[in-house]
Amino acid sequence: MKIVVDTHTHTLASGHAYSSLLENAQAAAEAGLALLCVTDHAPSMPGAPHFWHFANQKILPRFLHGVGLLRGIEANIINPAGEIDITPQVAEHLDWILASFHEPVFRPADRETHTQTLLNVIQSGRVDALGHLGNPNFDFDFERVIKAAAECGVVIEINNSSLSGSRVGSAPRCEDIASLxxxxxxxxxxxxxAHFAADVGNFTSVKALLDYVAMPEELVVTANAQRFLAFLLERGHHPIPEFSGMTS
Known part of the structure; x- marks a missing residue:
């Protein structure tokens, strides 16, 4: 399966990543991507940038090295109410909002707490995707959450880093999540x-998993640039005129 959008990448601004946006964009071009989402960690994460970093993304060009740039964030889920650490005023100007559990921000609790938290995140309508759900420190009811995501139009991330060992124990859970x-x-x-440019557009483990579970191509929003952009419009984001000619 061809994948032309990387929806989760970090730059030096995240505090524990090691490449610039220019370096990431160059790597994205070399990987053959059509679109690259810039998703630095939101302010509650230790070492993350101030909210101004996200509010000011409007100055970024829409293309670098021929790759379309999407202004995004990896927001932190901050409490069981499903709130995230970015204001609606800043979110209004972003193209893409990914939300994830992170141990320094949300202390791992029990399965039911995690499940209800994720349901609240989905039902808030404030996020487009749920990130690295395979993390075993945040167990949850897969069926309830994935069913709710499908019903509410929130996408589920399959995270290459999780499948490659960054969150030990994630791989079998990711398989179950993808199958469900x-x-x-x-x-x-x-x-x-990616926290280093060389990993931008690296979907080796993701593709292997999607092939293994025989994931229908039409369920993968990143398999086609037009499909991904249509998804963003469905989520209520503003149209991006610079990308109107994209066909791949």
């Missing part, structure tokens, strides 16, 4: 979770 997403008709997004 296929069964329930939940759509999938693909993120490298």
């Amino acid at each position: 997403a296929k069964e329930l008709g939940a759509r999938i997004t693909t993120g490298s979770d």
Whole structure:
């Protein structure tokens, strides 16, 4: 399966990543990507940038090295109410909002707490995708959450870094999540979770998993640039005129 959008990448601004946006864009071009989402960690994460970093993304060009840039964020889920750490005023100007559990921000609790938290995140309508759900520190009811995501139009991330060992114990859980997403008709997004430019657009493990579970191509929003942009419009984001000619 061809994947042309990387929806989860970090720059030096995240505090524990090692490449610039220019370097990431160059790597994205070399990987053959059409679109690259810039998703630095939101302010609650230790070492993350101030909210001004996200509000000021409007100055970024829409293309670098021929790759379309999407102004985004990896927001932190901050409490069981499903709130995230970015204001609606800043979110209004972003193209893409990914939300994830992170141990320094949300202390791992029990399965039911995690499940209800994720349901609240989905039902808030404030996020487009749920990130690296395979993390075993945040167990949850896969069926309830994935069914809710499908019903509410929130996509489930399959994270290459999780599959490659960054979150020990994630791989078998990601397989179960992907299989259930296929069964329930939940759509999938693909993120490298790159913290170094060489990993941008690296979907080796993601592709292997999607092939293994025979994921239908039409459920993968990142398999086609037009499909991904149509998804963003569906989520209520503003149209991006500079990308109107994209066909791949």
